[in-house]
Amino acid sequence: MQEFQPLNQVRALAGDTSGVSFFASQVVSLLADRSAKSVVEPRETLVTGLMTASLSGTKAAFAELLTEVKRARISLAALADVYIPIAARRMGQAWHDDEMSWIDVTIGVGRMQSLLREIGTAWVADQAGDTGHGTVMLIVPDREQHTLGPMVATGQMRRYGVSVCLRIAPSFNELRSLMAARHFDGVMISVATKEKLESVTKTVQFLKTIMDKPTPIVVGGAVMSKVEDPASCTGADFSSNDIGAALEVMGLKFDAFCVLKRA
Structure with missing residues (x-):
């Protein structure tokens, strides 16, 4: 290299x-x-x-x-x-x-x-106000080299009417403000490397302490090919690179998700 x-x-x-x-x-x-x-x-x-x-x-x-x-x-x-x-x-x-x-x-x-x-x-889910199809926060940890994977996931969700709040390297204060101001059906965290899992664990723990009610937290990304079960490593509720499966865990399931497996 x-x-x-x-x-x-x-x-x-x-x-x-x-x-x-x-x-x-x-x-x-x-x-x-x-x-x-x-x-x-x-x-x-x-x-x-x-x-x-x-x-x-x-x-x-x-x-x-x-x-x-x-x-x-x-x-x-x-x-x-x-x-x-x-x-x-x-x-x-x-x-x-x-x-x-x-x-x-x-x-x-x-x-x-x-x-x-x-x-x-x-794909204008976020420009249409309350679509009725759910709202998800997608977090990209600090110092990720590329954010293409999260952007692909964001596009997939927005095509199906899910509003996505994408945040790159948010501080805990920013997360606290967002969780207080908006209702999220779930949180996704995109992780590329094993080295990020420690900081992701801290983020998961922090999110769970500030949530008014239990909200599913899903971990995915390139780390899925390097760690057998990122969810158990970080305390998240689920880990997957399947957008449809992740949204289903959040209670957001649509027949249109079958299209995600076609291209």
Whole structure:
């Protein structure tokens, strides 16, 4: 694995998002009305095209990707839930195998995160007031390298009318204020590494002491592949990377959740 580069250097190289904005504006109108359809095997040309465009960041690269998206006839949900996570994992593995630099991976994944934010405007649960489909707080611990996974989860929940309060590295005072001001049906905590479990345990303990009534706390994220049962390690009520299962634990179950397993 190659060494990390200074953060200011990464920001300077990642500054141009014109290609991302162009692609998002085109792809939302193209795919928003398509229903999700089953994908047995993601198209390799689309995965590699997404990686290439994200590394380049240019309108020309994203225009080529748009052509491939049109050809593949995928849904907007598939782009967000399947292809972007696969491309990000490929980049991470390439860095691990010394085939890609850390700075390239950070810039590429950062552009994918920007893309998720922009296409997420098509899912407006949080702009519609009380949707009646529940409210969830999603917490990302301090100093996580990337937040793409939580952003994918946020998009999934908002598509099904669940209002999501996403907080990155919140202080205990912020959590106390949020819990006092808003009603949450559940709390999700996205954890990437085993090293974060100690701080997550403290967060879980704190949340349980300030809750007016028992509220399910679910732990998920990349740590699920590294720890057998994160829930028992942290004191959470449940651990899973299945959004449908997590929301069901919170009492939020919809027939539409079956769509989450399709792309």
